[in-house]
Amino acid sequence: MSINIRNIVLFSAMGLALVMTGMYQSWPLALTILNMALISAVMALGVNMQWGYAGIFNVGIMGFTAIGGLAAVLIAMPPVPEAWAAGGMGAMLGLMMGAATIFAAILIYKTMQPGKLRGLSIILVLAVGYILTSLVYGPATHAISRVDPAATGFLGGLGLPVILSWPVGALMAAGLAFVVGRVALGLRSDYLAIATLGISEIVIAVLKFEVWLTRGVNNVSGIPRAVPRPVELQTRDWVQGLADRMGMSVAEMARIVELVSYAILFTIVLGILIWLAEKALNSPWGRMMRAIRDNEVAARAMGKDVTRRHLMIFILGSATCGLAGAMMVTLDGQLTPGSYEPLRFTFLMWVMVIVGGSGNNWGSVLGAFVIWFLWVQAEPLGRWLMDVLTSGLGADSAVRVHLMNQAAHTRLIMMGTALLLMLRFAPRGLIPER
Amino acid sequence: MENILNALVVLANFVLIPGLAYGSQIALGALGITLIYSILRFAHFAHGDIMAFGTAFVIFGTWGLQYLGISFGPLPTALLALPLGIAVIILYLLTADRLVYRFYRRVKAKPMIFVMASLGVMFVTNGLTRLLIGPGERRFDDGQRFIIGVRDFREWTGLAEGLALRGSQVITVVVALIAMGLLFWFLNRTKSGKSMRAYSDNEDLALLSGINPDRVVWITWAIAGTLMVLAGTLYGLDKSYRPFTYFMLLLPFFAAAIVGGLGSPIGAIVGGYIVAFAEMGITYAWRRFFSHLLPDEWMPAGLMQVLPVDYKFAVTFGILVVVLIFRPTGIFRGKTL
Numbered sequence: 107m108s109i110n111i112r113n114i115v116l117f118s119a120m121g122l123a124l125v126m127t128g129m130y131q132s133w134p135l136a137l138t139i140l141n142m143a144l145i146s147a148v149m150a151l152g153v154n155m156q157w158g159y160a161g162i163f164n165v166g167i168m169g170f171t172a173i174g175g176l177a178a179v180l181i182a183m184p185p186v187p188e189a190w191a192a193g194g195m196g197a198m199l200g201l202m203m204g205a206a207t208i209f210a211a212i213l214i215y216k217t218m219q220p221g222k223l224r225g226l227s228i229i230l231v232l233a234v235g236y237i238l239t240s241l242v243y244g245p246a247t248h249a250i251s252r253v254d255p256a257a258t259g260f261l262g263g264l265g266l267p268v269i270l271s272w273p274v275g276a277l278m279a280a281g282l283a284f285v286v287g288r289v290a291l292g293l294r295s296d297y298l299a300i301a302t303l304g305i306s307e308i309v310i311a312v313l314k315f316e317v318w319l320t321r322g323v324n325n326v327s328g329i330p331r332a333v334p335r336p337v338e339l340q341t342r343d344w345v346q347g348l349a350d351r352m353g354m355s356v357a358e359m360a361r362i363v364e365l366v367s368y369a370i371l372f373t374i375v376l377g378i379l380i381w382l383a384e385k386a387l388n389s390p391w392g393r394m395m396r397a398i399r400d401n402e403v404a405a406r407a408m409g410k411d412v413t414r415r416h417l418m419i420f421i422l423g424s425a426t427c428g429l430a431g432a433m434m435v436t437l438d439g440q441l442t443p444g445s446y447e448p449l450r451f452t453f454l455m456w457v458m459v460i461v462g463g464s465g466n467n468w469g470s471v472l473g474a475f476v477i478w479f480l481w482v483q484a485e486p487l488g489r490w491l492m493d494v495l496t497s498g499l500g501a502d503s504a505v506r507v508h509l510m511n512q513a514a515h516t517r518l519i520m521m522g523t524a525l526l527l528m529l530r531f532a533p534r535g536l537i538p539e540r
Numbered sequence: 541m542e543n544i545l546n547a548l549v550v551l552a553n554f555v556l557i558p559g560l561a562y563g564s565q566i567a568l569g570a571l572g573i574t575l576i577y578s579i580l581r582f583a584h585f586a587h588g589d590i591m592a593f594g595t596a597f598v599i600f601g602t603w604g605l606q607y608l609g610i611s612f613g614p615l616p617t618a619l620l621a622l623p624l625g626i627a628v629i630i631l632y633l634l635t636a637d638r639l640v641y642r643f644y645r646r647v648k649a650k651p652m653i654f655v656m657a658s659l660g661v662m663f664v665t666n667g668l669t670r671l672l673i674g675p676g677e678r679r680f681d682d683g684q685r686f687i688i689g690v691r692d693f694r695e696w697t698g699l700a701e702g703l704a705l706r707g708s709q710v711i712t713v714v715v716a717l718i719a720m721g722l723l724f725w726f727l728n729r730t731k732s733g734k735s736m737r738a739y740s741d742n743e744d745l746a747l748l749s750g751i752n753p754d755r756v757v758w759i760t761w762a763i764a765g766t767l768m769v770l771a772g773t774l775y776g777l778d779k780s781y782r783p784f785t786y787f788m789l790l791l792p793f794f795a796a797a798i799v800g801g802l803g804s805p806i807g808a809i810v811g812g813y814i815v816a817f818a819e820m821g822i823t824y825a826w827r828r829f830f831s832h833l834l835p836d837e838w839m840p841a842g843l844m845q846v847l848p849v850d851y852k853f854a855v856t857f858g859i860l861v862v863v864l865i866f867r868p869t870g871i872f873r874g875k876t877l
Contacts, residue, residue: 161652163652236846296651296655297798299583300795300860301861303790304856304857308853308857311854315848315851449787457663460656512671515666515667515671515675519663519664519667519671521663521667522661522665522667525656525663526640529653530640530643
């Protein structure tokens with residue numbers, strides 16, 4: 107980023123807004139907004155890599171975020187030995203058989219001569235593989251979900267520190283992106299959009315309905331924390347001392363200390379990512395990427411393998427989203443598959459990148475902060491706005507009551523309007539690409 | 541013989557008839573997607589949400605008519621309220637076009653910019669829908685629910701299995717067929733329809749021959765809007781109305797349009813039925829069907845269901861992947877109207 111006055115002013119204004127929230131509303135609220143804004147910034151960086159550097163349109167961000175969240179469960183939750191005994195091996199064997207079936211089908215497709223025989227053998231392999239897999243997989247997963255369903259009913263994880271799930275989440279998202287990208291990249295850009303839309307719904311369906319893996323809609327809560335809980339912090343002397351000096355209750359101080367520690371962790375991750383992204387963007391590699399984005403045909407003529415480069419950046423961007431997903435589940439301490447909504451996890455990210463300035467890493471970060479702040483604060487604003495608009499109707503008017511109840515949804519209208527206005531009047535965003 | 545009849549009745553009751561209705565709904569939606577794609581040249585992501593918005597007005601109209609005591613005899617009152625929904629949506633789409641899309645058309649923006657703009661419209665529409673009618677589920681079907689009841693059918697035929705034919709299913713198929721017929725008549729026989737096809741084939745050539753591009757765009761929005769409200773109302777009558785479900789219909793719509801060939805109306809219809817029957821067939825538990833055909837000792841354990849219903853998106857996605865790998869242009873070689 108060129109250090110210029112404008113950008114410094116924009117970021118300071120954002121910081122000031124957060125400080126004002128802390129002073130006039132509450133500090134835990136301001137810090138909660140800050141933490142989610144940091145995670146959103148990581149996600150926005152990932153989206154920006156895909157859209158801003160390479161012009162790839164991914165509408166399945168939610169799926170990659172969710173699979174990162176799954177990593178947090180698989181890494182950090184303690185294993186459930188009874189469930190492993192009941193069907194752990196069966197489930198693993200089933201998964202491997204399923205994978206082997208698909209590999210066998212691909213192998214046949216690649217090695218045999220095209221023709222009816224090839225088609226028939228692929229269908230035969232898939233059918234036999236499917237039946238054998240479901241014979242192993244079905245009973246095993248059912249047995250797992252029957253193990254104390256109220257408390258566990260799933261395999262649990264590896265019981266490792268939760269921080270480890272961040273890189274693992276990124277890797278899992280990268281693997282998914284590799285498969286999707288191999289299928290849909292290199293075709294028209296709309297096709298990738300639809301393919302990613304589909305895969306993200308499938309990931310959410312897996313999280314919701316594969317009870318043996320994620321407890322489904324029962325949610326996995328109590329994921330081990332990355333920093334001490336407020337309850338533990340309250341007993342520490344320095345927290346009590348700090349609370350005394352600031353004139354706050356010990357409970358509130360402990361909460362603030364916890365949130366600040368998360369903010370520090372997230373800031374470190376974001377800092378490293380921005381540093382890497384800026385380095386990459388200003389390297390020959392980044393120039394090549396932008397050249398491909400601006401004129402694919404010319405880049406191809408220069409001997410660049412556009413499809414391979416696109417696949418690479420698609421994987422990198424999705425991995426970043428997976429990392430953010432693992433961070434988010436770490437912050438929440440629970441995985442709630444029902445809470446993944448495309449509007450919030452996919453399309454809001456797009457608003458962030460467009461508003462912030464696509465193609466500019468700092469722009470995406472600022473966009474993430476601004477939009478997340480507005481997203482949270484728009485709710486009371488919408489309520490107030492609706493109150494003023496309908497005040498002429500009388501306190502017990504049915505229309506007024508209905509509109510007041512739905513007033514929170516005005517933030518969707520605000521986000522859409524913000525996106526449309528930016529796209530129309532400042533298409534390069536708050537911090538334009540250099 | 542009776543076993544085979546019983547099996548066929550089961551198949552019709554649980555797969556064929558619901559699949560036909562669902563396929564008609566998807567086909568109507570996919571037709572809109574494909575029309576917008578071939579004339580305006582972008583993937584319209586606001587489709588599901590605008591559909592929900594229009595259906596909300598049909599529901600309001602239905603409530604109003606019910607309040608006034610007006611009904612449509614054995615048919616659902618919602619059919620009387622359709623013109624209201626269609627009028628509102630056409631007005632809404634034309635306003636959106638004037639405020640949002642026209643500018644990008646003038647500056648000849650890239651298709652992706654249009655898609656971004658449609659995301660913005662999607663957000664706004666979604667918010668408006670939730671503000672007006674709320675995010676919850678609404679039922680607005682009335683009139684005669686069943687044309688053939690399960691019990692009547694059993695008594696009438698003497699078969700062990702029953703067949704239910706719901707009014708909404710028949711209405712869906714009939715309305716969809718009428719709409720498709722009118723659309724094809726319009727595209728092939730009228731001057732406006734021909735100018736639309738010309739515009740889709742070659743924009744510059746169409747402009748040279750004196751076709752008014754704004755008019756073509758308006759007609760496209762009007763037709764797409766009508767199709768959206770029809771699809772939304774029929775889906776709501778047949779299943780139930782929830783804004784989020786409508787948003788999720790985007791995936792089968794796009795899958796159907798791509799499978800058939802983006803830009804090909806006939807492809808959108810065929811694609812719609814392919815997606816619907818595949819979804820129904822793969823998520824249906826075939827046990828009951830085969831229990832009439834196979835001797836008991838041959839019956840395997842389990843429901844004989846390839847995938848649980850929860851994974852119906854995976855079916856849509858699977859079809860999409862197969863088409864993308866083996867025939868990216870779709871069945872009907874897309875991109876001509």
